[in-house]
Amino acid sequence: MTADQLIRQHRTADATVTVLAGGLPLANRRVTVAQRSHKFLFGANAFDLVRLANDEVAGEERAKLETRAEQWLALFNFATLPFYWGRFEPERGRPDTRRLLVAARWLADRGVAVKGHPLCWHTVQPDWLLPLSNDEIREAQKARIRREVTDFRGLIDTWDAINEAVIMPVFANGENGITRICRADGRIATVRMAFETARESNPHAFLLLNDFDMSTAFECLIEGVLEGGVAIDALGLQSHMHQGYWGEEKTLSIVDRFARYGLAIHFTENTLLSGHLMPPEIVDLNDYQVDDWPTTPAGEARQADEVVRHYKTLLSQPSIEATTYWDLTDGGWLKAPAGLVRLDGSPKPAYEALLGLVKGEWWLEPTPMVTDAQGKLSFSGFLGDYEVSDGGRAADFQLAQKGPAFIEVSLPG
Amino acid sequence: MTADQLIRQHRTADATVTVLAGGLPLANRRVTVAQRSHKFLFGANAFDLVRLANDEVAGEERAKLETRAEQWLALFNFATLPFYWGRFEPERGRPDTRRLLVAARWLADRGVAVKGHPLCWHTVQPDWLLPLSNDEIREAQKARIRREVTDFRGLIDTWDAINEAVIMPVFANGENGITRICRADGRIATVRMAFETARESNPHAFLLLNDFDMSTAFECLIEGVLEGGVAIDALGLQSHMHQGYWGEEKTLSIVDRFARYGLAIHFTENTLLSGHLMPPEIVDLNDYQVDDWPTTPAGEARQADEVVRHYKTLLSQPSIEATTYWDLTDGGWLKAPAGLVRLDGSPKPAYEALLGLVKGEWWLEPTPMVTDAQGKLSFSGFLGDYEVSDGGRAADFQLAQKGPAFIEVSLPG
Numbered sequence: 001m002t003a004d005q006l007i008r009q010h011r012t013a014d015a016t017v018t019v020l021a022g023g024l025p026l027a028n029r030r031v032t033v034a035q036r037s038h039k040f041l042f043g044a045n046a047f048d049l050v051r052l053a054n055d056e057v058a059g060e061e062r063a064k065l066e067t068r069a070e071q072w073l074a075l076f077n078f079a080t081l082p083f084y085w086g087r088f089e090p091e092r093g094r095p096d097t098r099r100l101l102v103a104a105r106w107l108a109d110r111g112v113a114v115k116g117h118p119l120c121w122h123t124v125q126p127d128w129l130l131p132l133s134n135d136e137i138r139e140a141q142k143a144r145i146r147r148e149v150t151d152f153r154g155l156i157d158t159w160d161a162i163n164e165a166v167i168m169p170v171f172a173n174g175e176n177g178i179t180r181i182c183r184a185d186g187r188i189a190t191v192r193m194a195f196e197t198a199r200e201s202n203p204h205a206f207l208l209l210n211d212f213d214m215s216t217a218f219e220c221l222i223e224g225v226l227e228g229g230v231a232i233d234a235l236g237l238q239s240h241m242h243q244g245y246w247g248e249e250k251t252l253s254i255v256d257r258f259a260r261y262g263l264a265i266h267f268t269e270n271t272l273l274s275g276h277l278m279p280p281e282i283v284d285l286n287d288y289q290v291d292d293w294p295t296t297p298a299g300e301a302r303q304a305d306e307v308v309r310h311y312k313t314l315l316s317q318p319s320i321e322a323t324t325y326w327d328l329t330d331g332g333w334l335k336a337p338a339g340l341v342r343l344d345g346s347p348k349p350a351y352e353a354l355l356g357l358v359k360g361e362w363w364l365e366p367t368p369m370v371t372d373a374q375g376k377l378s379f380s381g382f383l384g385d386y387e388v389s390d391g392g393r394a395a396d397f398q399l400a401q402k403g404p405a406f407i408e409v410s411l412p413g
Numbered sequence: 414m415t416a417d418q419l420i421r422q423h424r425t426a427d428a429t430v431t432v433l434a435g436g437l438p439l440a441n442r443r444v445t446v447a448q449r450s451h452k453f454l455f456g457a458n459a460f461d462l463v464r465l466a467n468d469e470v471a472g473e474e475r476a477k478l479e480t481r482a483e484q485w486l487a488l489f490n491f492a493t494l495p496f497y498w499g500r501f502e503p504e505r506g507r508p509d510t511r512r513l514l515v516a517a518r519w520l521a522d523r524g525v526a527v528k529g530h531p532l533c534w535h536t537v538q539p540d541w542l543l544p545l546s547n548d549e550i551r552e553a554q555k556a557r558i559r560r561e562v563t564d565f566r567g568l569i570d571t572w573d574a575i576n577e578a579v580i581m582p583v584f585a586n587g588e589n590g591i592t593r594i595c596r597a598d599g600r601i602a603t604v605r606m607a608f609e610t611a612r613e614s615n616p617h618a619f620l621l622l623n624d625f626d627m628s629t630a631f632e633c634l635i636e637g638v639l640e641g642g643v644a645i646d647a648l649g650l651q652s653h654m655h656q657g658y659w660g661e662e663k664t665l666s667i668v669d670r671f672a673r674y675g676l677a678i679h680f681t682e683n684t685l686l687s688g689h690l691m692p693p694e695i696v697d698l699n700d701y702q703v704d705d706w707p708t709t710p711a712g713e714a715r716q717a718d719e720v721v722r723h724y725k726t727l728l729s730q731p732s733i734e735a736t737t738y739w740d741l742t743d744g745g746w747l748k749a750p751a752g753l754v755r756l757d758g759s760p761k762p763a764y765e766a767l768l769g770l771v772k773g774e775w776w777l778e779p780t781p782m783v784t785d786a787q788g789k790l791s792f793s794g795f796l797g798d799y800e801v802s803d804g805g806r807a808a809d810f811q812l813a814q815k816g817p818a819f820i821e822v823s824l825p826g
Contacts, residue, residue: 224637
């Protein structure tokens with residue numbers, strides 16, 4: 001089967017909707033059916049939008065951020081917000097909770113699901129951990145997990161519980177407290193600490209084990225963590241492609257290796273460039289530092305093609321429940337031209353191409369349909385929330401599972 | 414501290430030996446003290462010697478193998494014998510047990526400890542596994558482990574219980590039954606199967622988890638296996654250096670990463686070349702196939718230097734209990750000039766250099782010493798078995814632990 005056929009198979013329902021009004025079938029009536037949202041999580045980080053949500057910008061910068069927010073909300077329904085400990089709580093006891101609560105609520109009000117990233121990581125750590133003993137670091141890490149998961153409960157129920165645990169105990173690029181405790185306790189104990197502490201604070205939390213390491217190392221870690229009985233909700237696979245698009249074959253082989261654990265998969269950090277690629281000999285992407293990394297017309301055409309191929313590949317695989325683009329706009333991590341939108345705010349071809357899938361090929365615009373004598377109408381649609389309307393009255397329904405779906409909807413009045 | 418100082422610290426005892434004769438101190442007497450063996454396991458594979466031990470060769474070939482055996486026994490006290498399943502039992506039910514028993518006994522009679530390699534591996538598998546179901550493969554693998562460990566008990570109590578489990582479930586270079594069950598069961602369950610089956614068959618077995626993968630993947634596997642409660646006696650680290658000597662820094666950093674699990678470490682497959690190096694871009698060493706790979710004078714000088722540096726680095730680390738050279742003679746795996754001995758049977762400089770350590774710098778030749786008025790003599794020696802003799806009478810003693818040792822030895826008669 002082609003990717004398009006697999007996407008239809010795994011992501012759509014064949015709905016038979018019986019429309020009722022006043023308890024009776026609404027027969028032979030022209031109604032309008034419209035999709036309201038996707039079940040699939042089309043994500044991006046939303047770090048930029050924290051300032052907008054908090055009214056911290058004015059004038060031209062505000063106008064720019066408002067445009068960005070519109071572009072963001074047109075395409076995405078799943079946001080990653082930053083909880084890097086060293087920036088969230090640079091001074092011990094003064095966490096940035098209020099600003100992040102405002103941002104999370106701003107997103108939730110706009111129908112966006114929010115993930116916090118990350119609760120435990122060895123990079124971007126507060127300096128004040130360094131003089132502490134291992135016992136004190138462990139307690140501080142657990143207290144910080146408890147605090148964030150509790151404070152944001154209901155607004156943020158999805159968390160990268162731990163990030164990059166594969167290299168955590170051997171990370172050598174700068175001293176930090178988390179590498180110290182992970183080296184002392186081992187990876188599995190550290191993963192367990194992060195998951196169990198988060199779970200205690202929010203039994204309904206959806207918790208990810210997130211890593212950039214797509215080698216057998218991450219497989220071995222996952223097997224050890226599962227052996228240890230840690231309850232993982234999803235695997236997070238980073239897929240920064242600064243050195244070039246993986247292509248369908250490599251992507252599918254990676255999904256295949258990680259899907260066999262029977263866990264949901266999130267592609268958590270997708271990057272595709274619209275400029276020159278990072279040289280292949282770079283091992284730690286952070287080692288590639290440039291002053292300027294321009295987007296180019298040829299690069300933008302390539303990126304648009306690759307974005308479409310990448311998203312089609314991901315949606316063709318039923319284990320994948322979310323994919324997060326990193327980031328919407330150029331000028332983010334490493335100054336790479338990874339955005340779907342240029343620095344001047346204009347959308348690149350990749351933005352239009354992805355929008356053409358998410359709100360085009362994979363979307364049902366408001367569509368007139370006519371019910372039959374039993375009040376039934378049939379259509380095939382991508383999983384998500386829908387609305388049926390008849391003049392001024394409307395009712396919602398959901399396509400929650402792939403395959404045949406038989407649904408009754410009652411219009412009010 | 415230098416490597417030499419660390420070796421003295423970790424590998425020698427300061428012995429005070431009281432020599433008795435007829436229950437009384439043998440005072441002011443000139444005796445001879447001689448080392449008989451090393452506690453440290455200086456190993457090599459002994460695949461060649463199976464034919465010699467079994468009297469399968471005659472004439473010139475026999476003479477050549479006898480020379481090789483002399484060279485082998487002068488340097489090594491620890492042999493690896495081949496138990497590759499596909500060669501050991503190419504026809505189901507007709508294992509090569511008798512020949513290997515003869516070889517193991519031949520080695521044991523010469524004071525050599527023997528390790529069997531390996532009980533479970535995905536490479537060199539018998540073809541007859543392929544048509545079997547996973548359940549049947551699993552049972553066949555367990556039965557084979559039980560059989561070998563039981564048949565060789567007492568002669569071979571050390572086994573590579575499982576080899577290269579990191580890549581086992583994703584190994585793609587040829588279909589094989591073991592990858593199938595490892596993919597179905599997971600790495601940890603497969604490791605547990607190998608260890609528990611071997612342990613049931615010989616509760617005194619010393620069992621290794623052996624791998625070539627020195628990356629974080631092997632660390633993650635080890636942590637998972639320990640989390641799963643599998644009783645591992647030692648980690649086996651392969652160190653084929655066909656692409657060049659690792660150097661002290663890399664070697665120490667690898668030892669440091671794996672020593673933190675508190676398990677004994679064996680360097681199980683050490684290879685240093687005396688010819689050109691394999692190009693760095695080769696990932697699977699098996700992909701480098703050449704007709705001829707000559708040893709060169711410059712390469713032999715480099716190899717001798719590297720062998721000394723490598724062995725000194727390994728012995729300076731207290732976690733390391735064994736190191737196995739792969740192989741004694743040129744023309745082995747990949748035809749690489751990895752031997753310490755040339756194809757014509759003449760020793761290379763590396764052989765002489767290593768012998769100069771093992772039976773020279775780290776060895777006590779028969780040495781005259783004089784006891785004091787209390788019958789005591791003192792010396793510092795490498796851990797192992799010793800003999801003190803006075804004319805025709807002699808007695809053995811052991812330096813078993815580093816540091817100060819107070820020993821009484823009774824001469825007969």
